[in-house]
Amino acid sequence: MxxxxxxxxxxxxxxxxxxxxxxxxxxxxxxxxxxxxxxxxxxxxxxxxxxxxxxxxxxxxxxxxxxxxxxxxxxxxxxxxxxxxxxxxxxxxxxxxxxxxxxxxxxxxxxxxxxxxxxxxxxxxxxxxxxxxxxxxxxxxxxxxxxxxxxxxxxxxxxxxxxxxxxxxxxxxxxxxxxxxxxxxxxxxxxxxxxxxxxxxxxxxxxxxxxxxxxxxxxxxxxxxxxxxxxxxxxxxxxxxxxxxxxxxxNVLQPGEAATTAGTSGVVYAVHDKNGYDARSRVNTFVHVNNSGEALRNGVLMCLNGTGITNSWLKNLVGDITYPEMNNLAAQAPIGAKGLQVFPFGNGAERILENKSVGASIANLDFNRHSRAYMMRAVQEGIVFGLNYGIDIMRHMDLGIHRVRAGNANMFLSPLFREAFANTANVVIELYNTDGAQGAARGAAVGAGYVSIADAFRGMECLSVITPDTSLQTQYQEAYGNWLHALQLRMH
Missing domain, CATH: 3.30.420.40 (ATPase, nucleotide binding domain)
Incomplete structure (x- = not known):
């Protein structure tokens, strides 16, 4: 079938x-x-x-x-x-x-x-x-x-x-x-x-x-x-x-499990067994797919609107370059991009910023120090830092996010993005051979009664696991701290 x-x-x-x-x-x-x-x-x-x-x-x-x-x-x-x-x-x-x-x-x-x-x-x-x-x-x-x-x-x-x-x-x-x-x-x-x-x-x-x-x-x-x-x-x-x-x-269905995606927007979505909320509504709670009268299951979602769209904007601006080429160039610049910072908030009001439309911005650009490679790294780091800002909000809701699962697609195809994400957020990333359309097909099989949820994930494989590297964590978290300080100044 x-x-x-x-x-x-x-x-x-x-x-x-x-x-x-x-x-x-x-x-x-x-x-x-x-x-x-x-x-x-x-x-x-x-x-x-x-x-x-x-x-x-x-x-x-x-x-x-x-x-x-x-x-x-x-x-x-x-x-x-x-x-x-x-x-x-x-x-x-x-x-x-x-x-x-x-x-x-x-x-x-x-x-x-x-x-x-x-x-x-x-x-x-x-x-x-x-x-x-x-x-x-x-x-x-x-x-x-x-x-x-x-x-x-x-x-x-x-x-x-x-x-x-x-x-x-x-x-x-x-x-x-x-x-x-x-x-x-x-x-x-x-x-x-x-x-x-x-x-x-x-x-x-x-x-x-x-x-x-x-x-x-x-x-x-x-x-x-x-x-x-x-x-x-x-x-x-x-x-x-x-x-x-x-x-x-x-297969993120139980409390303590989390999924992430980084397409046009970027999302971290964690399963909760409580009707929890953020007092400032910077992250949002919705009914999860397996919620039932027997077991409460909600999904807490943080969204960064300006994720992949920031990277695609840069690609279109530079012209005549592929995403893999951009990833390779970005990896040539050092962590923190020598102070160059990107704030990827140019795609409408950002919920994590209390529904404010602050616009995207670039800070500390030095024409003598920063080449295309630095700009490409700063974009990827800025996206990761924006996602980590939201993860910190979720952690204050007692959502222990230590391991996240993602499809091997979009921004997660970039080795630098994966490295920056794992080390900034201090999480283990598991990458799988799946996407939303395949998930919808598996959901259809469950809904038709052909398989149970427990059996729906046959054929899905973990392709790789990215763990934080203690030799890199300090550098990434220092760069994030500098970015966060600059963001807070812009917000006030």
Missing amino acids: YFIGYDIGSSSIKAALLNAETGACVATATCPEKEMTIDVPYQDWAEQNPESWWQEIINATEILLNRFTIDPALIKGIGIAYQMHGLVCVDKDQQVLRPAIIWCDSRAVDIGNAAFDALGEAYCLSHLLNSPGNFTASKLRWVQQNEPHIYERIHKVMLPGDYIAMKLTGEARTTVSGLSEGTFWDFTTNSVSQVLLQHYQIDGSLLSEVVPTFGEQGRLSAAAAAILKLAPGTPVTYRAGDQPNNAFSL
Whole structure:
């Protein structure tokens, strides 16, 4: 039996075909070849056309089936992972009403901050475990206030993964984990937060029917099957945001375990068995994929928006260079880059900085001392230092983060990045041969009842383990201390 996993990112759509009997991924596809664009019509805005995600799903599926010939009837389930916190609005005919407001859009920060003050810190932190901040509910309130002609036509609001599931099945549905990532979920009552809906004057009927994370969520419609060349009636059996799914794909499911990723944004995601929160909402708590009535499982997430996008900005600025060449150049500069510092905060409001849009900056640049190599190292170190800043916040929540798992992809392909991460954060890094699309396919196999969660990770291998090096730790932590001091001066 085979299962398909889709990962709807903001840079690309990835697809994976999994042989569930062996646990082997037999084919993958990534579309488009170049990164998808993010539209920024105004400062702090970030939008994408949801229909472009669907078109790239079509393209990726075609490539997948060309690379591995298979009878579509042998595909027994579809799993979906998706970029979190986005807002898609559709009318009664399931037509998109406006571009999706995606995760790194900051236009609703003030709305969320005002709600935090009005509802009160005690309510928000004990019930939502977060400030409403810049999450989906606040983005919907922005549409209501600024585009009433759009708002009055909305039949359903959904997250990016909910939209793709709707395109596959024709049904508008969501999950508890998804509602929590939009700050619609009350962790105390285990239900949609009526208090938040009333405060934002949002009709609860705009939210979709709730289905389990694992389990049948709808079946492939005849129309979608014809477009994708898959079998009608194939069930969608798993859905999760990209970071809970990344954790699942790395078998990070129990308290004390942590996952990390460093794509366009960078995330460290740790599993907790408590309804914990950061008093300043700099890191955020959401319902994890394996949460149940028998065992509480939440995911505490820290996000650095300006991770891979900072490195790709530098690559585009330099021109005519590959990422491996950049990594090699960066490794030629010494730890600390002779004082050159990069603050990678140029991709919208940063939650770890209390939802402030401080912008990216470069400090201590000396034209006589610093070559391209120094700049490339300073970028990678600046990203690591930003991630470590968030890890320190999580540790103050009694999350013991000593070992993290990551897919062998994106920034973790850089030996220097891995070295800097392990030594700055004082963690062991385990790299695995997996990614979000493969995780979604494994989740689909679990949701279809073909394998248990315990057996879902056959075929996944640990490729390497990076441990802190005592001879390097002092240098990296000194460089981090200097960077942190400079950041604190900029923040005050």
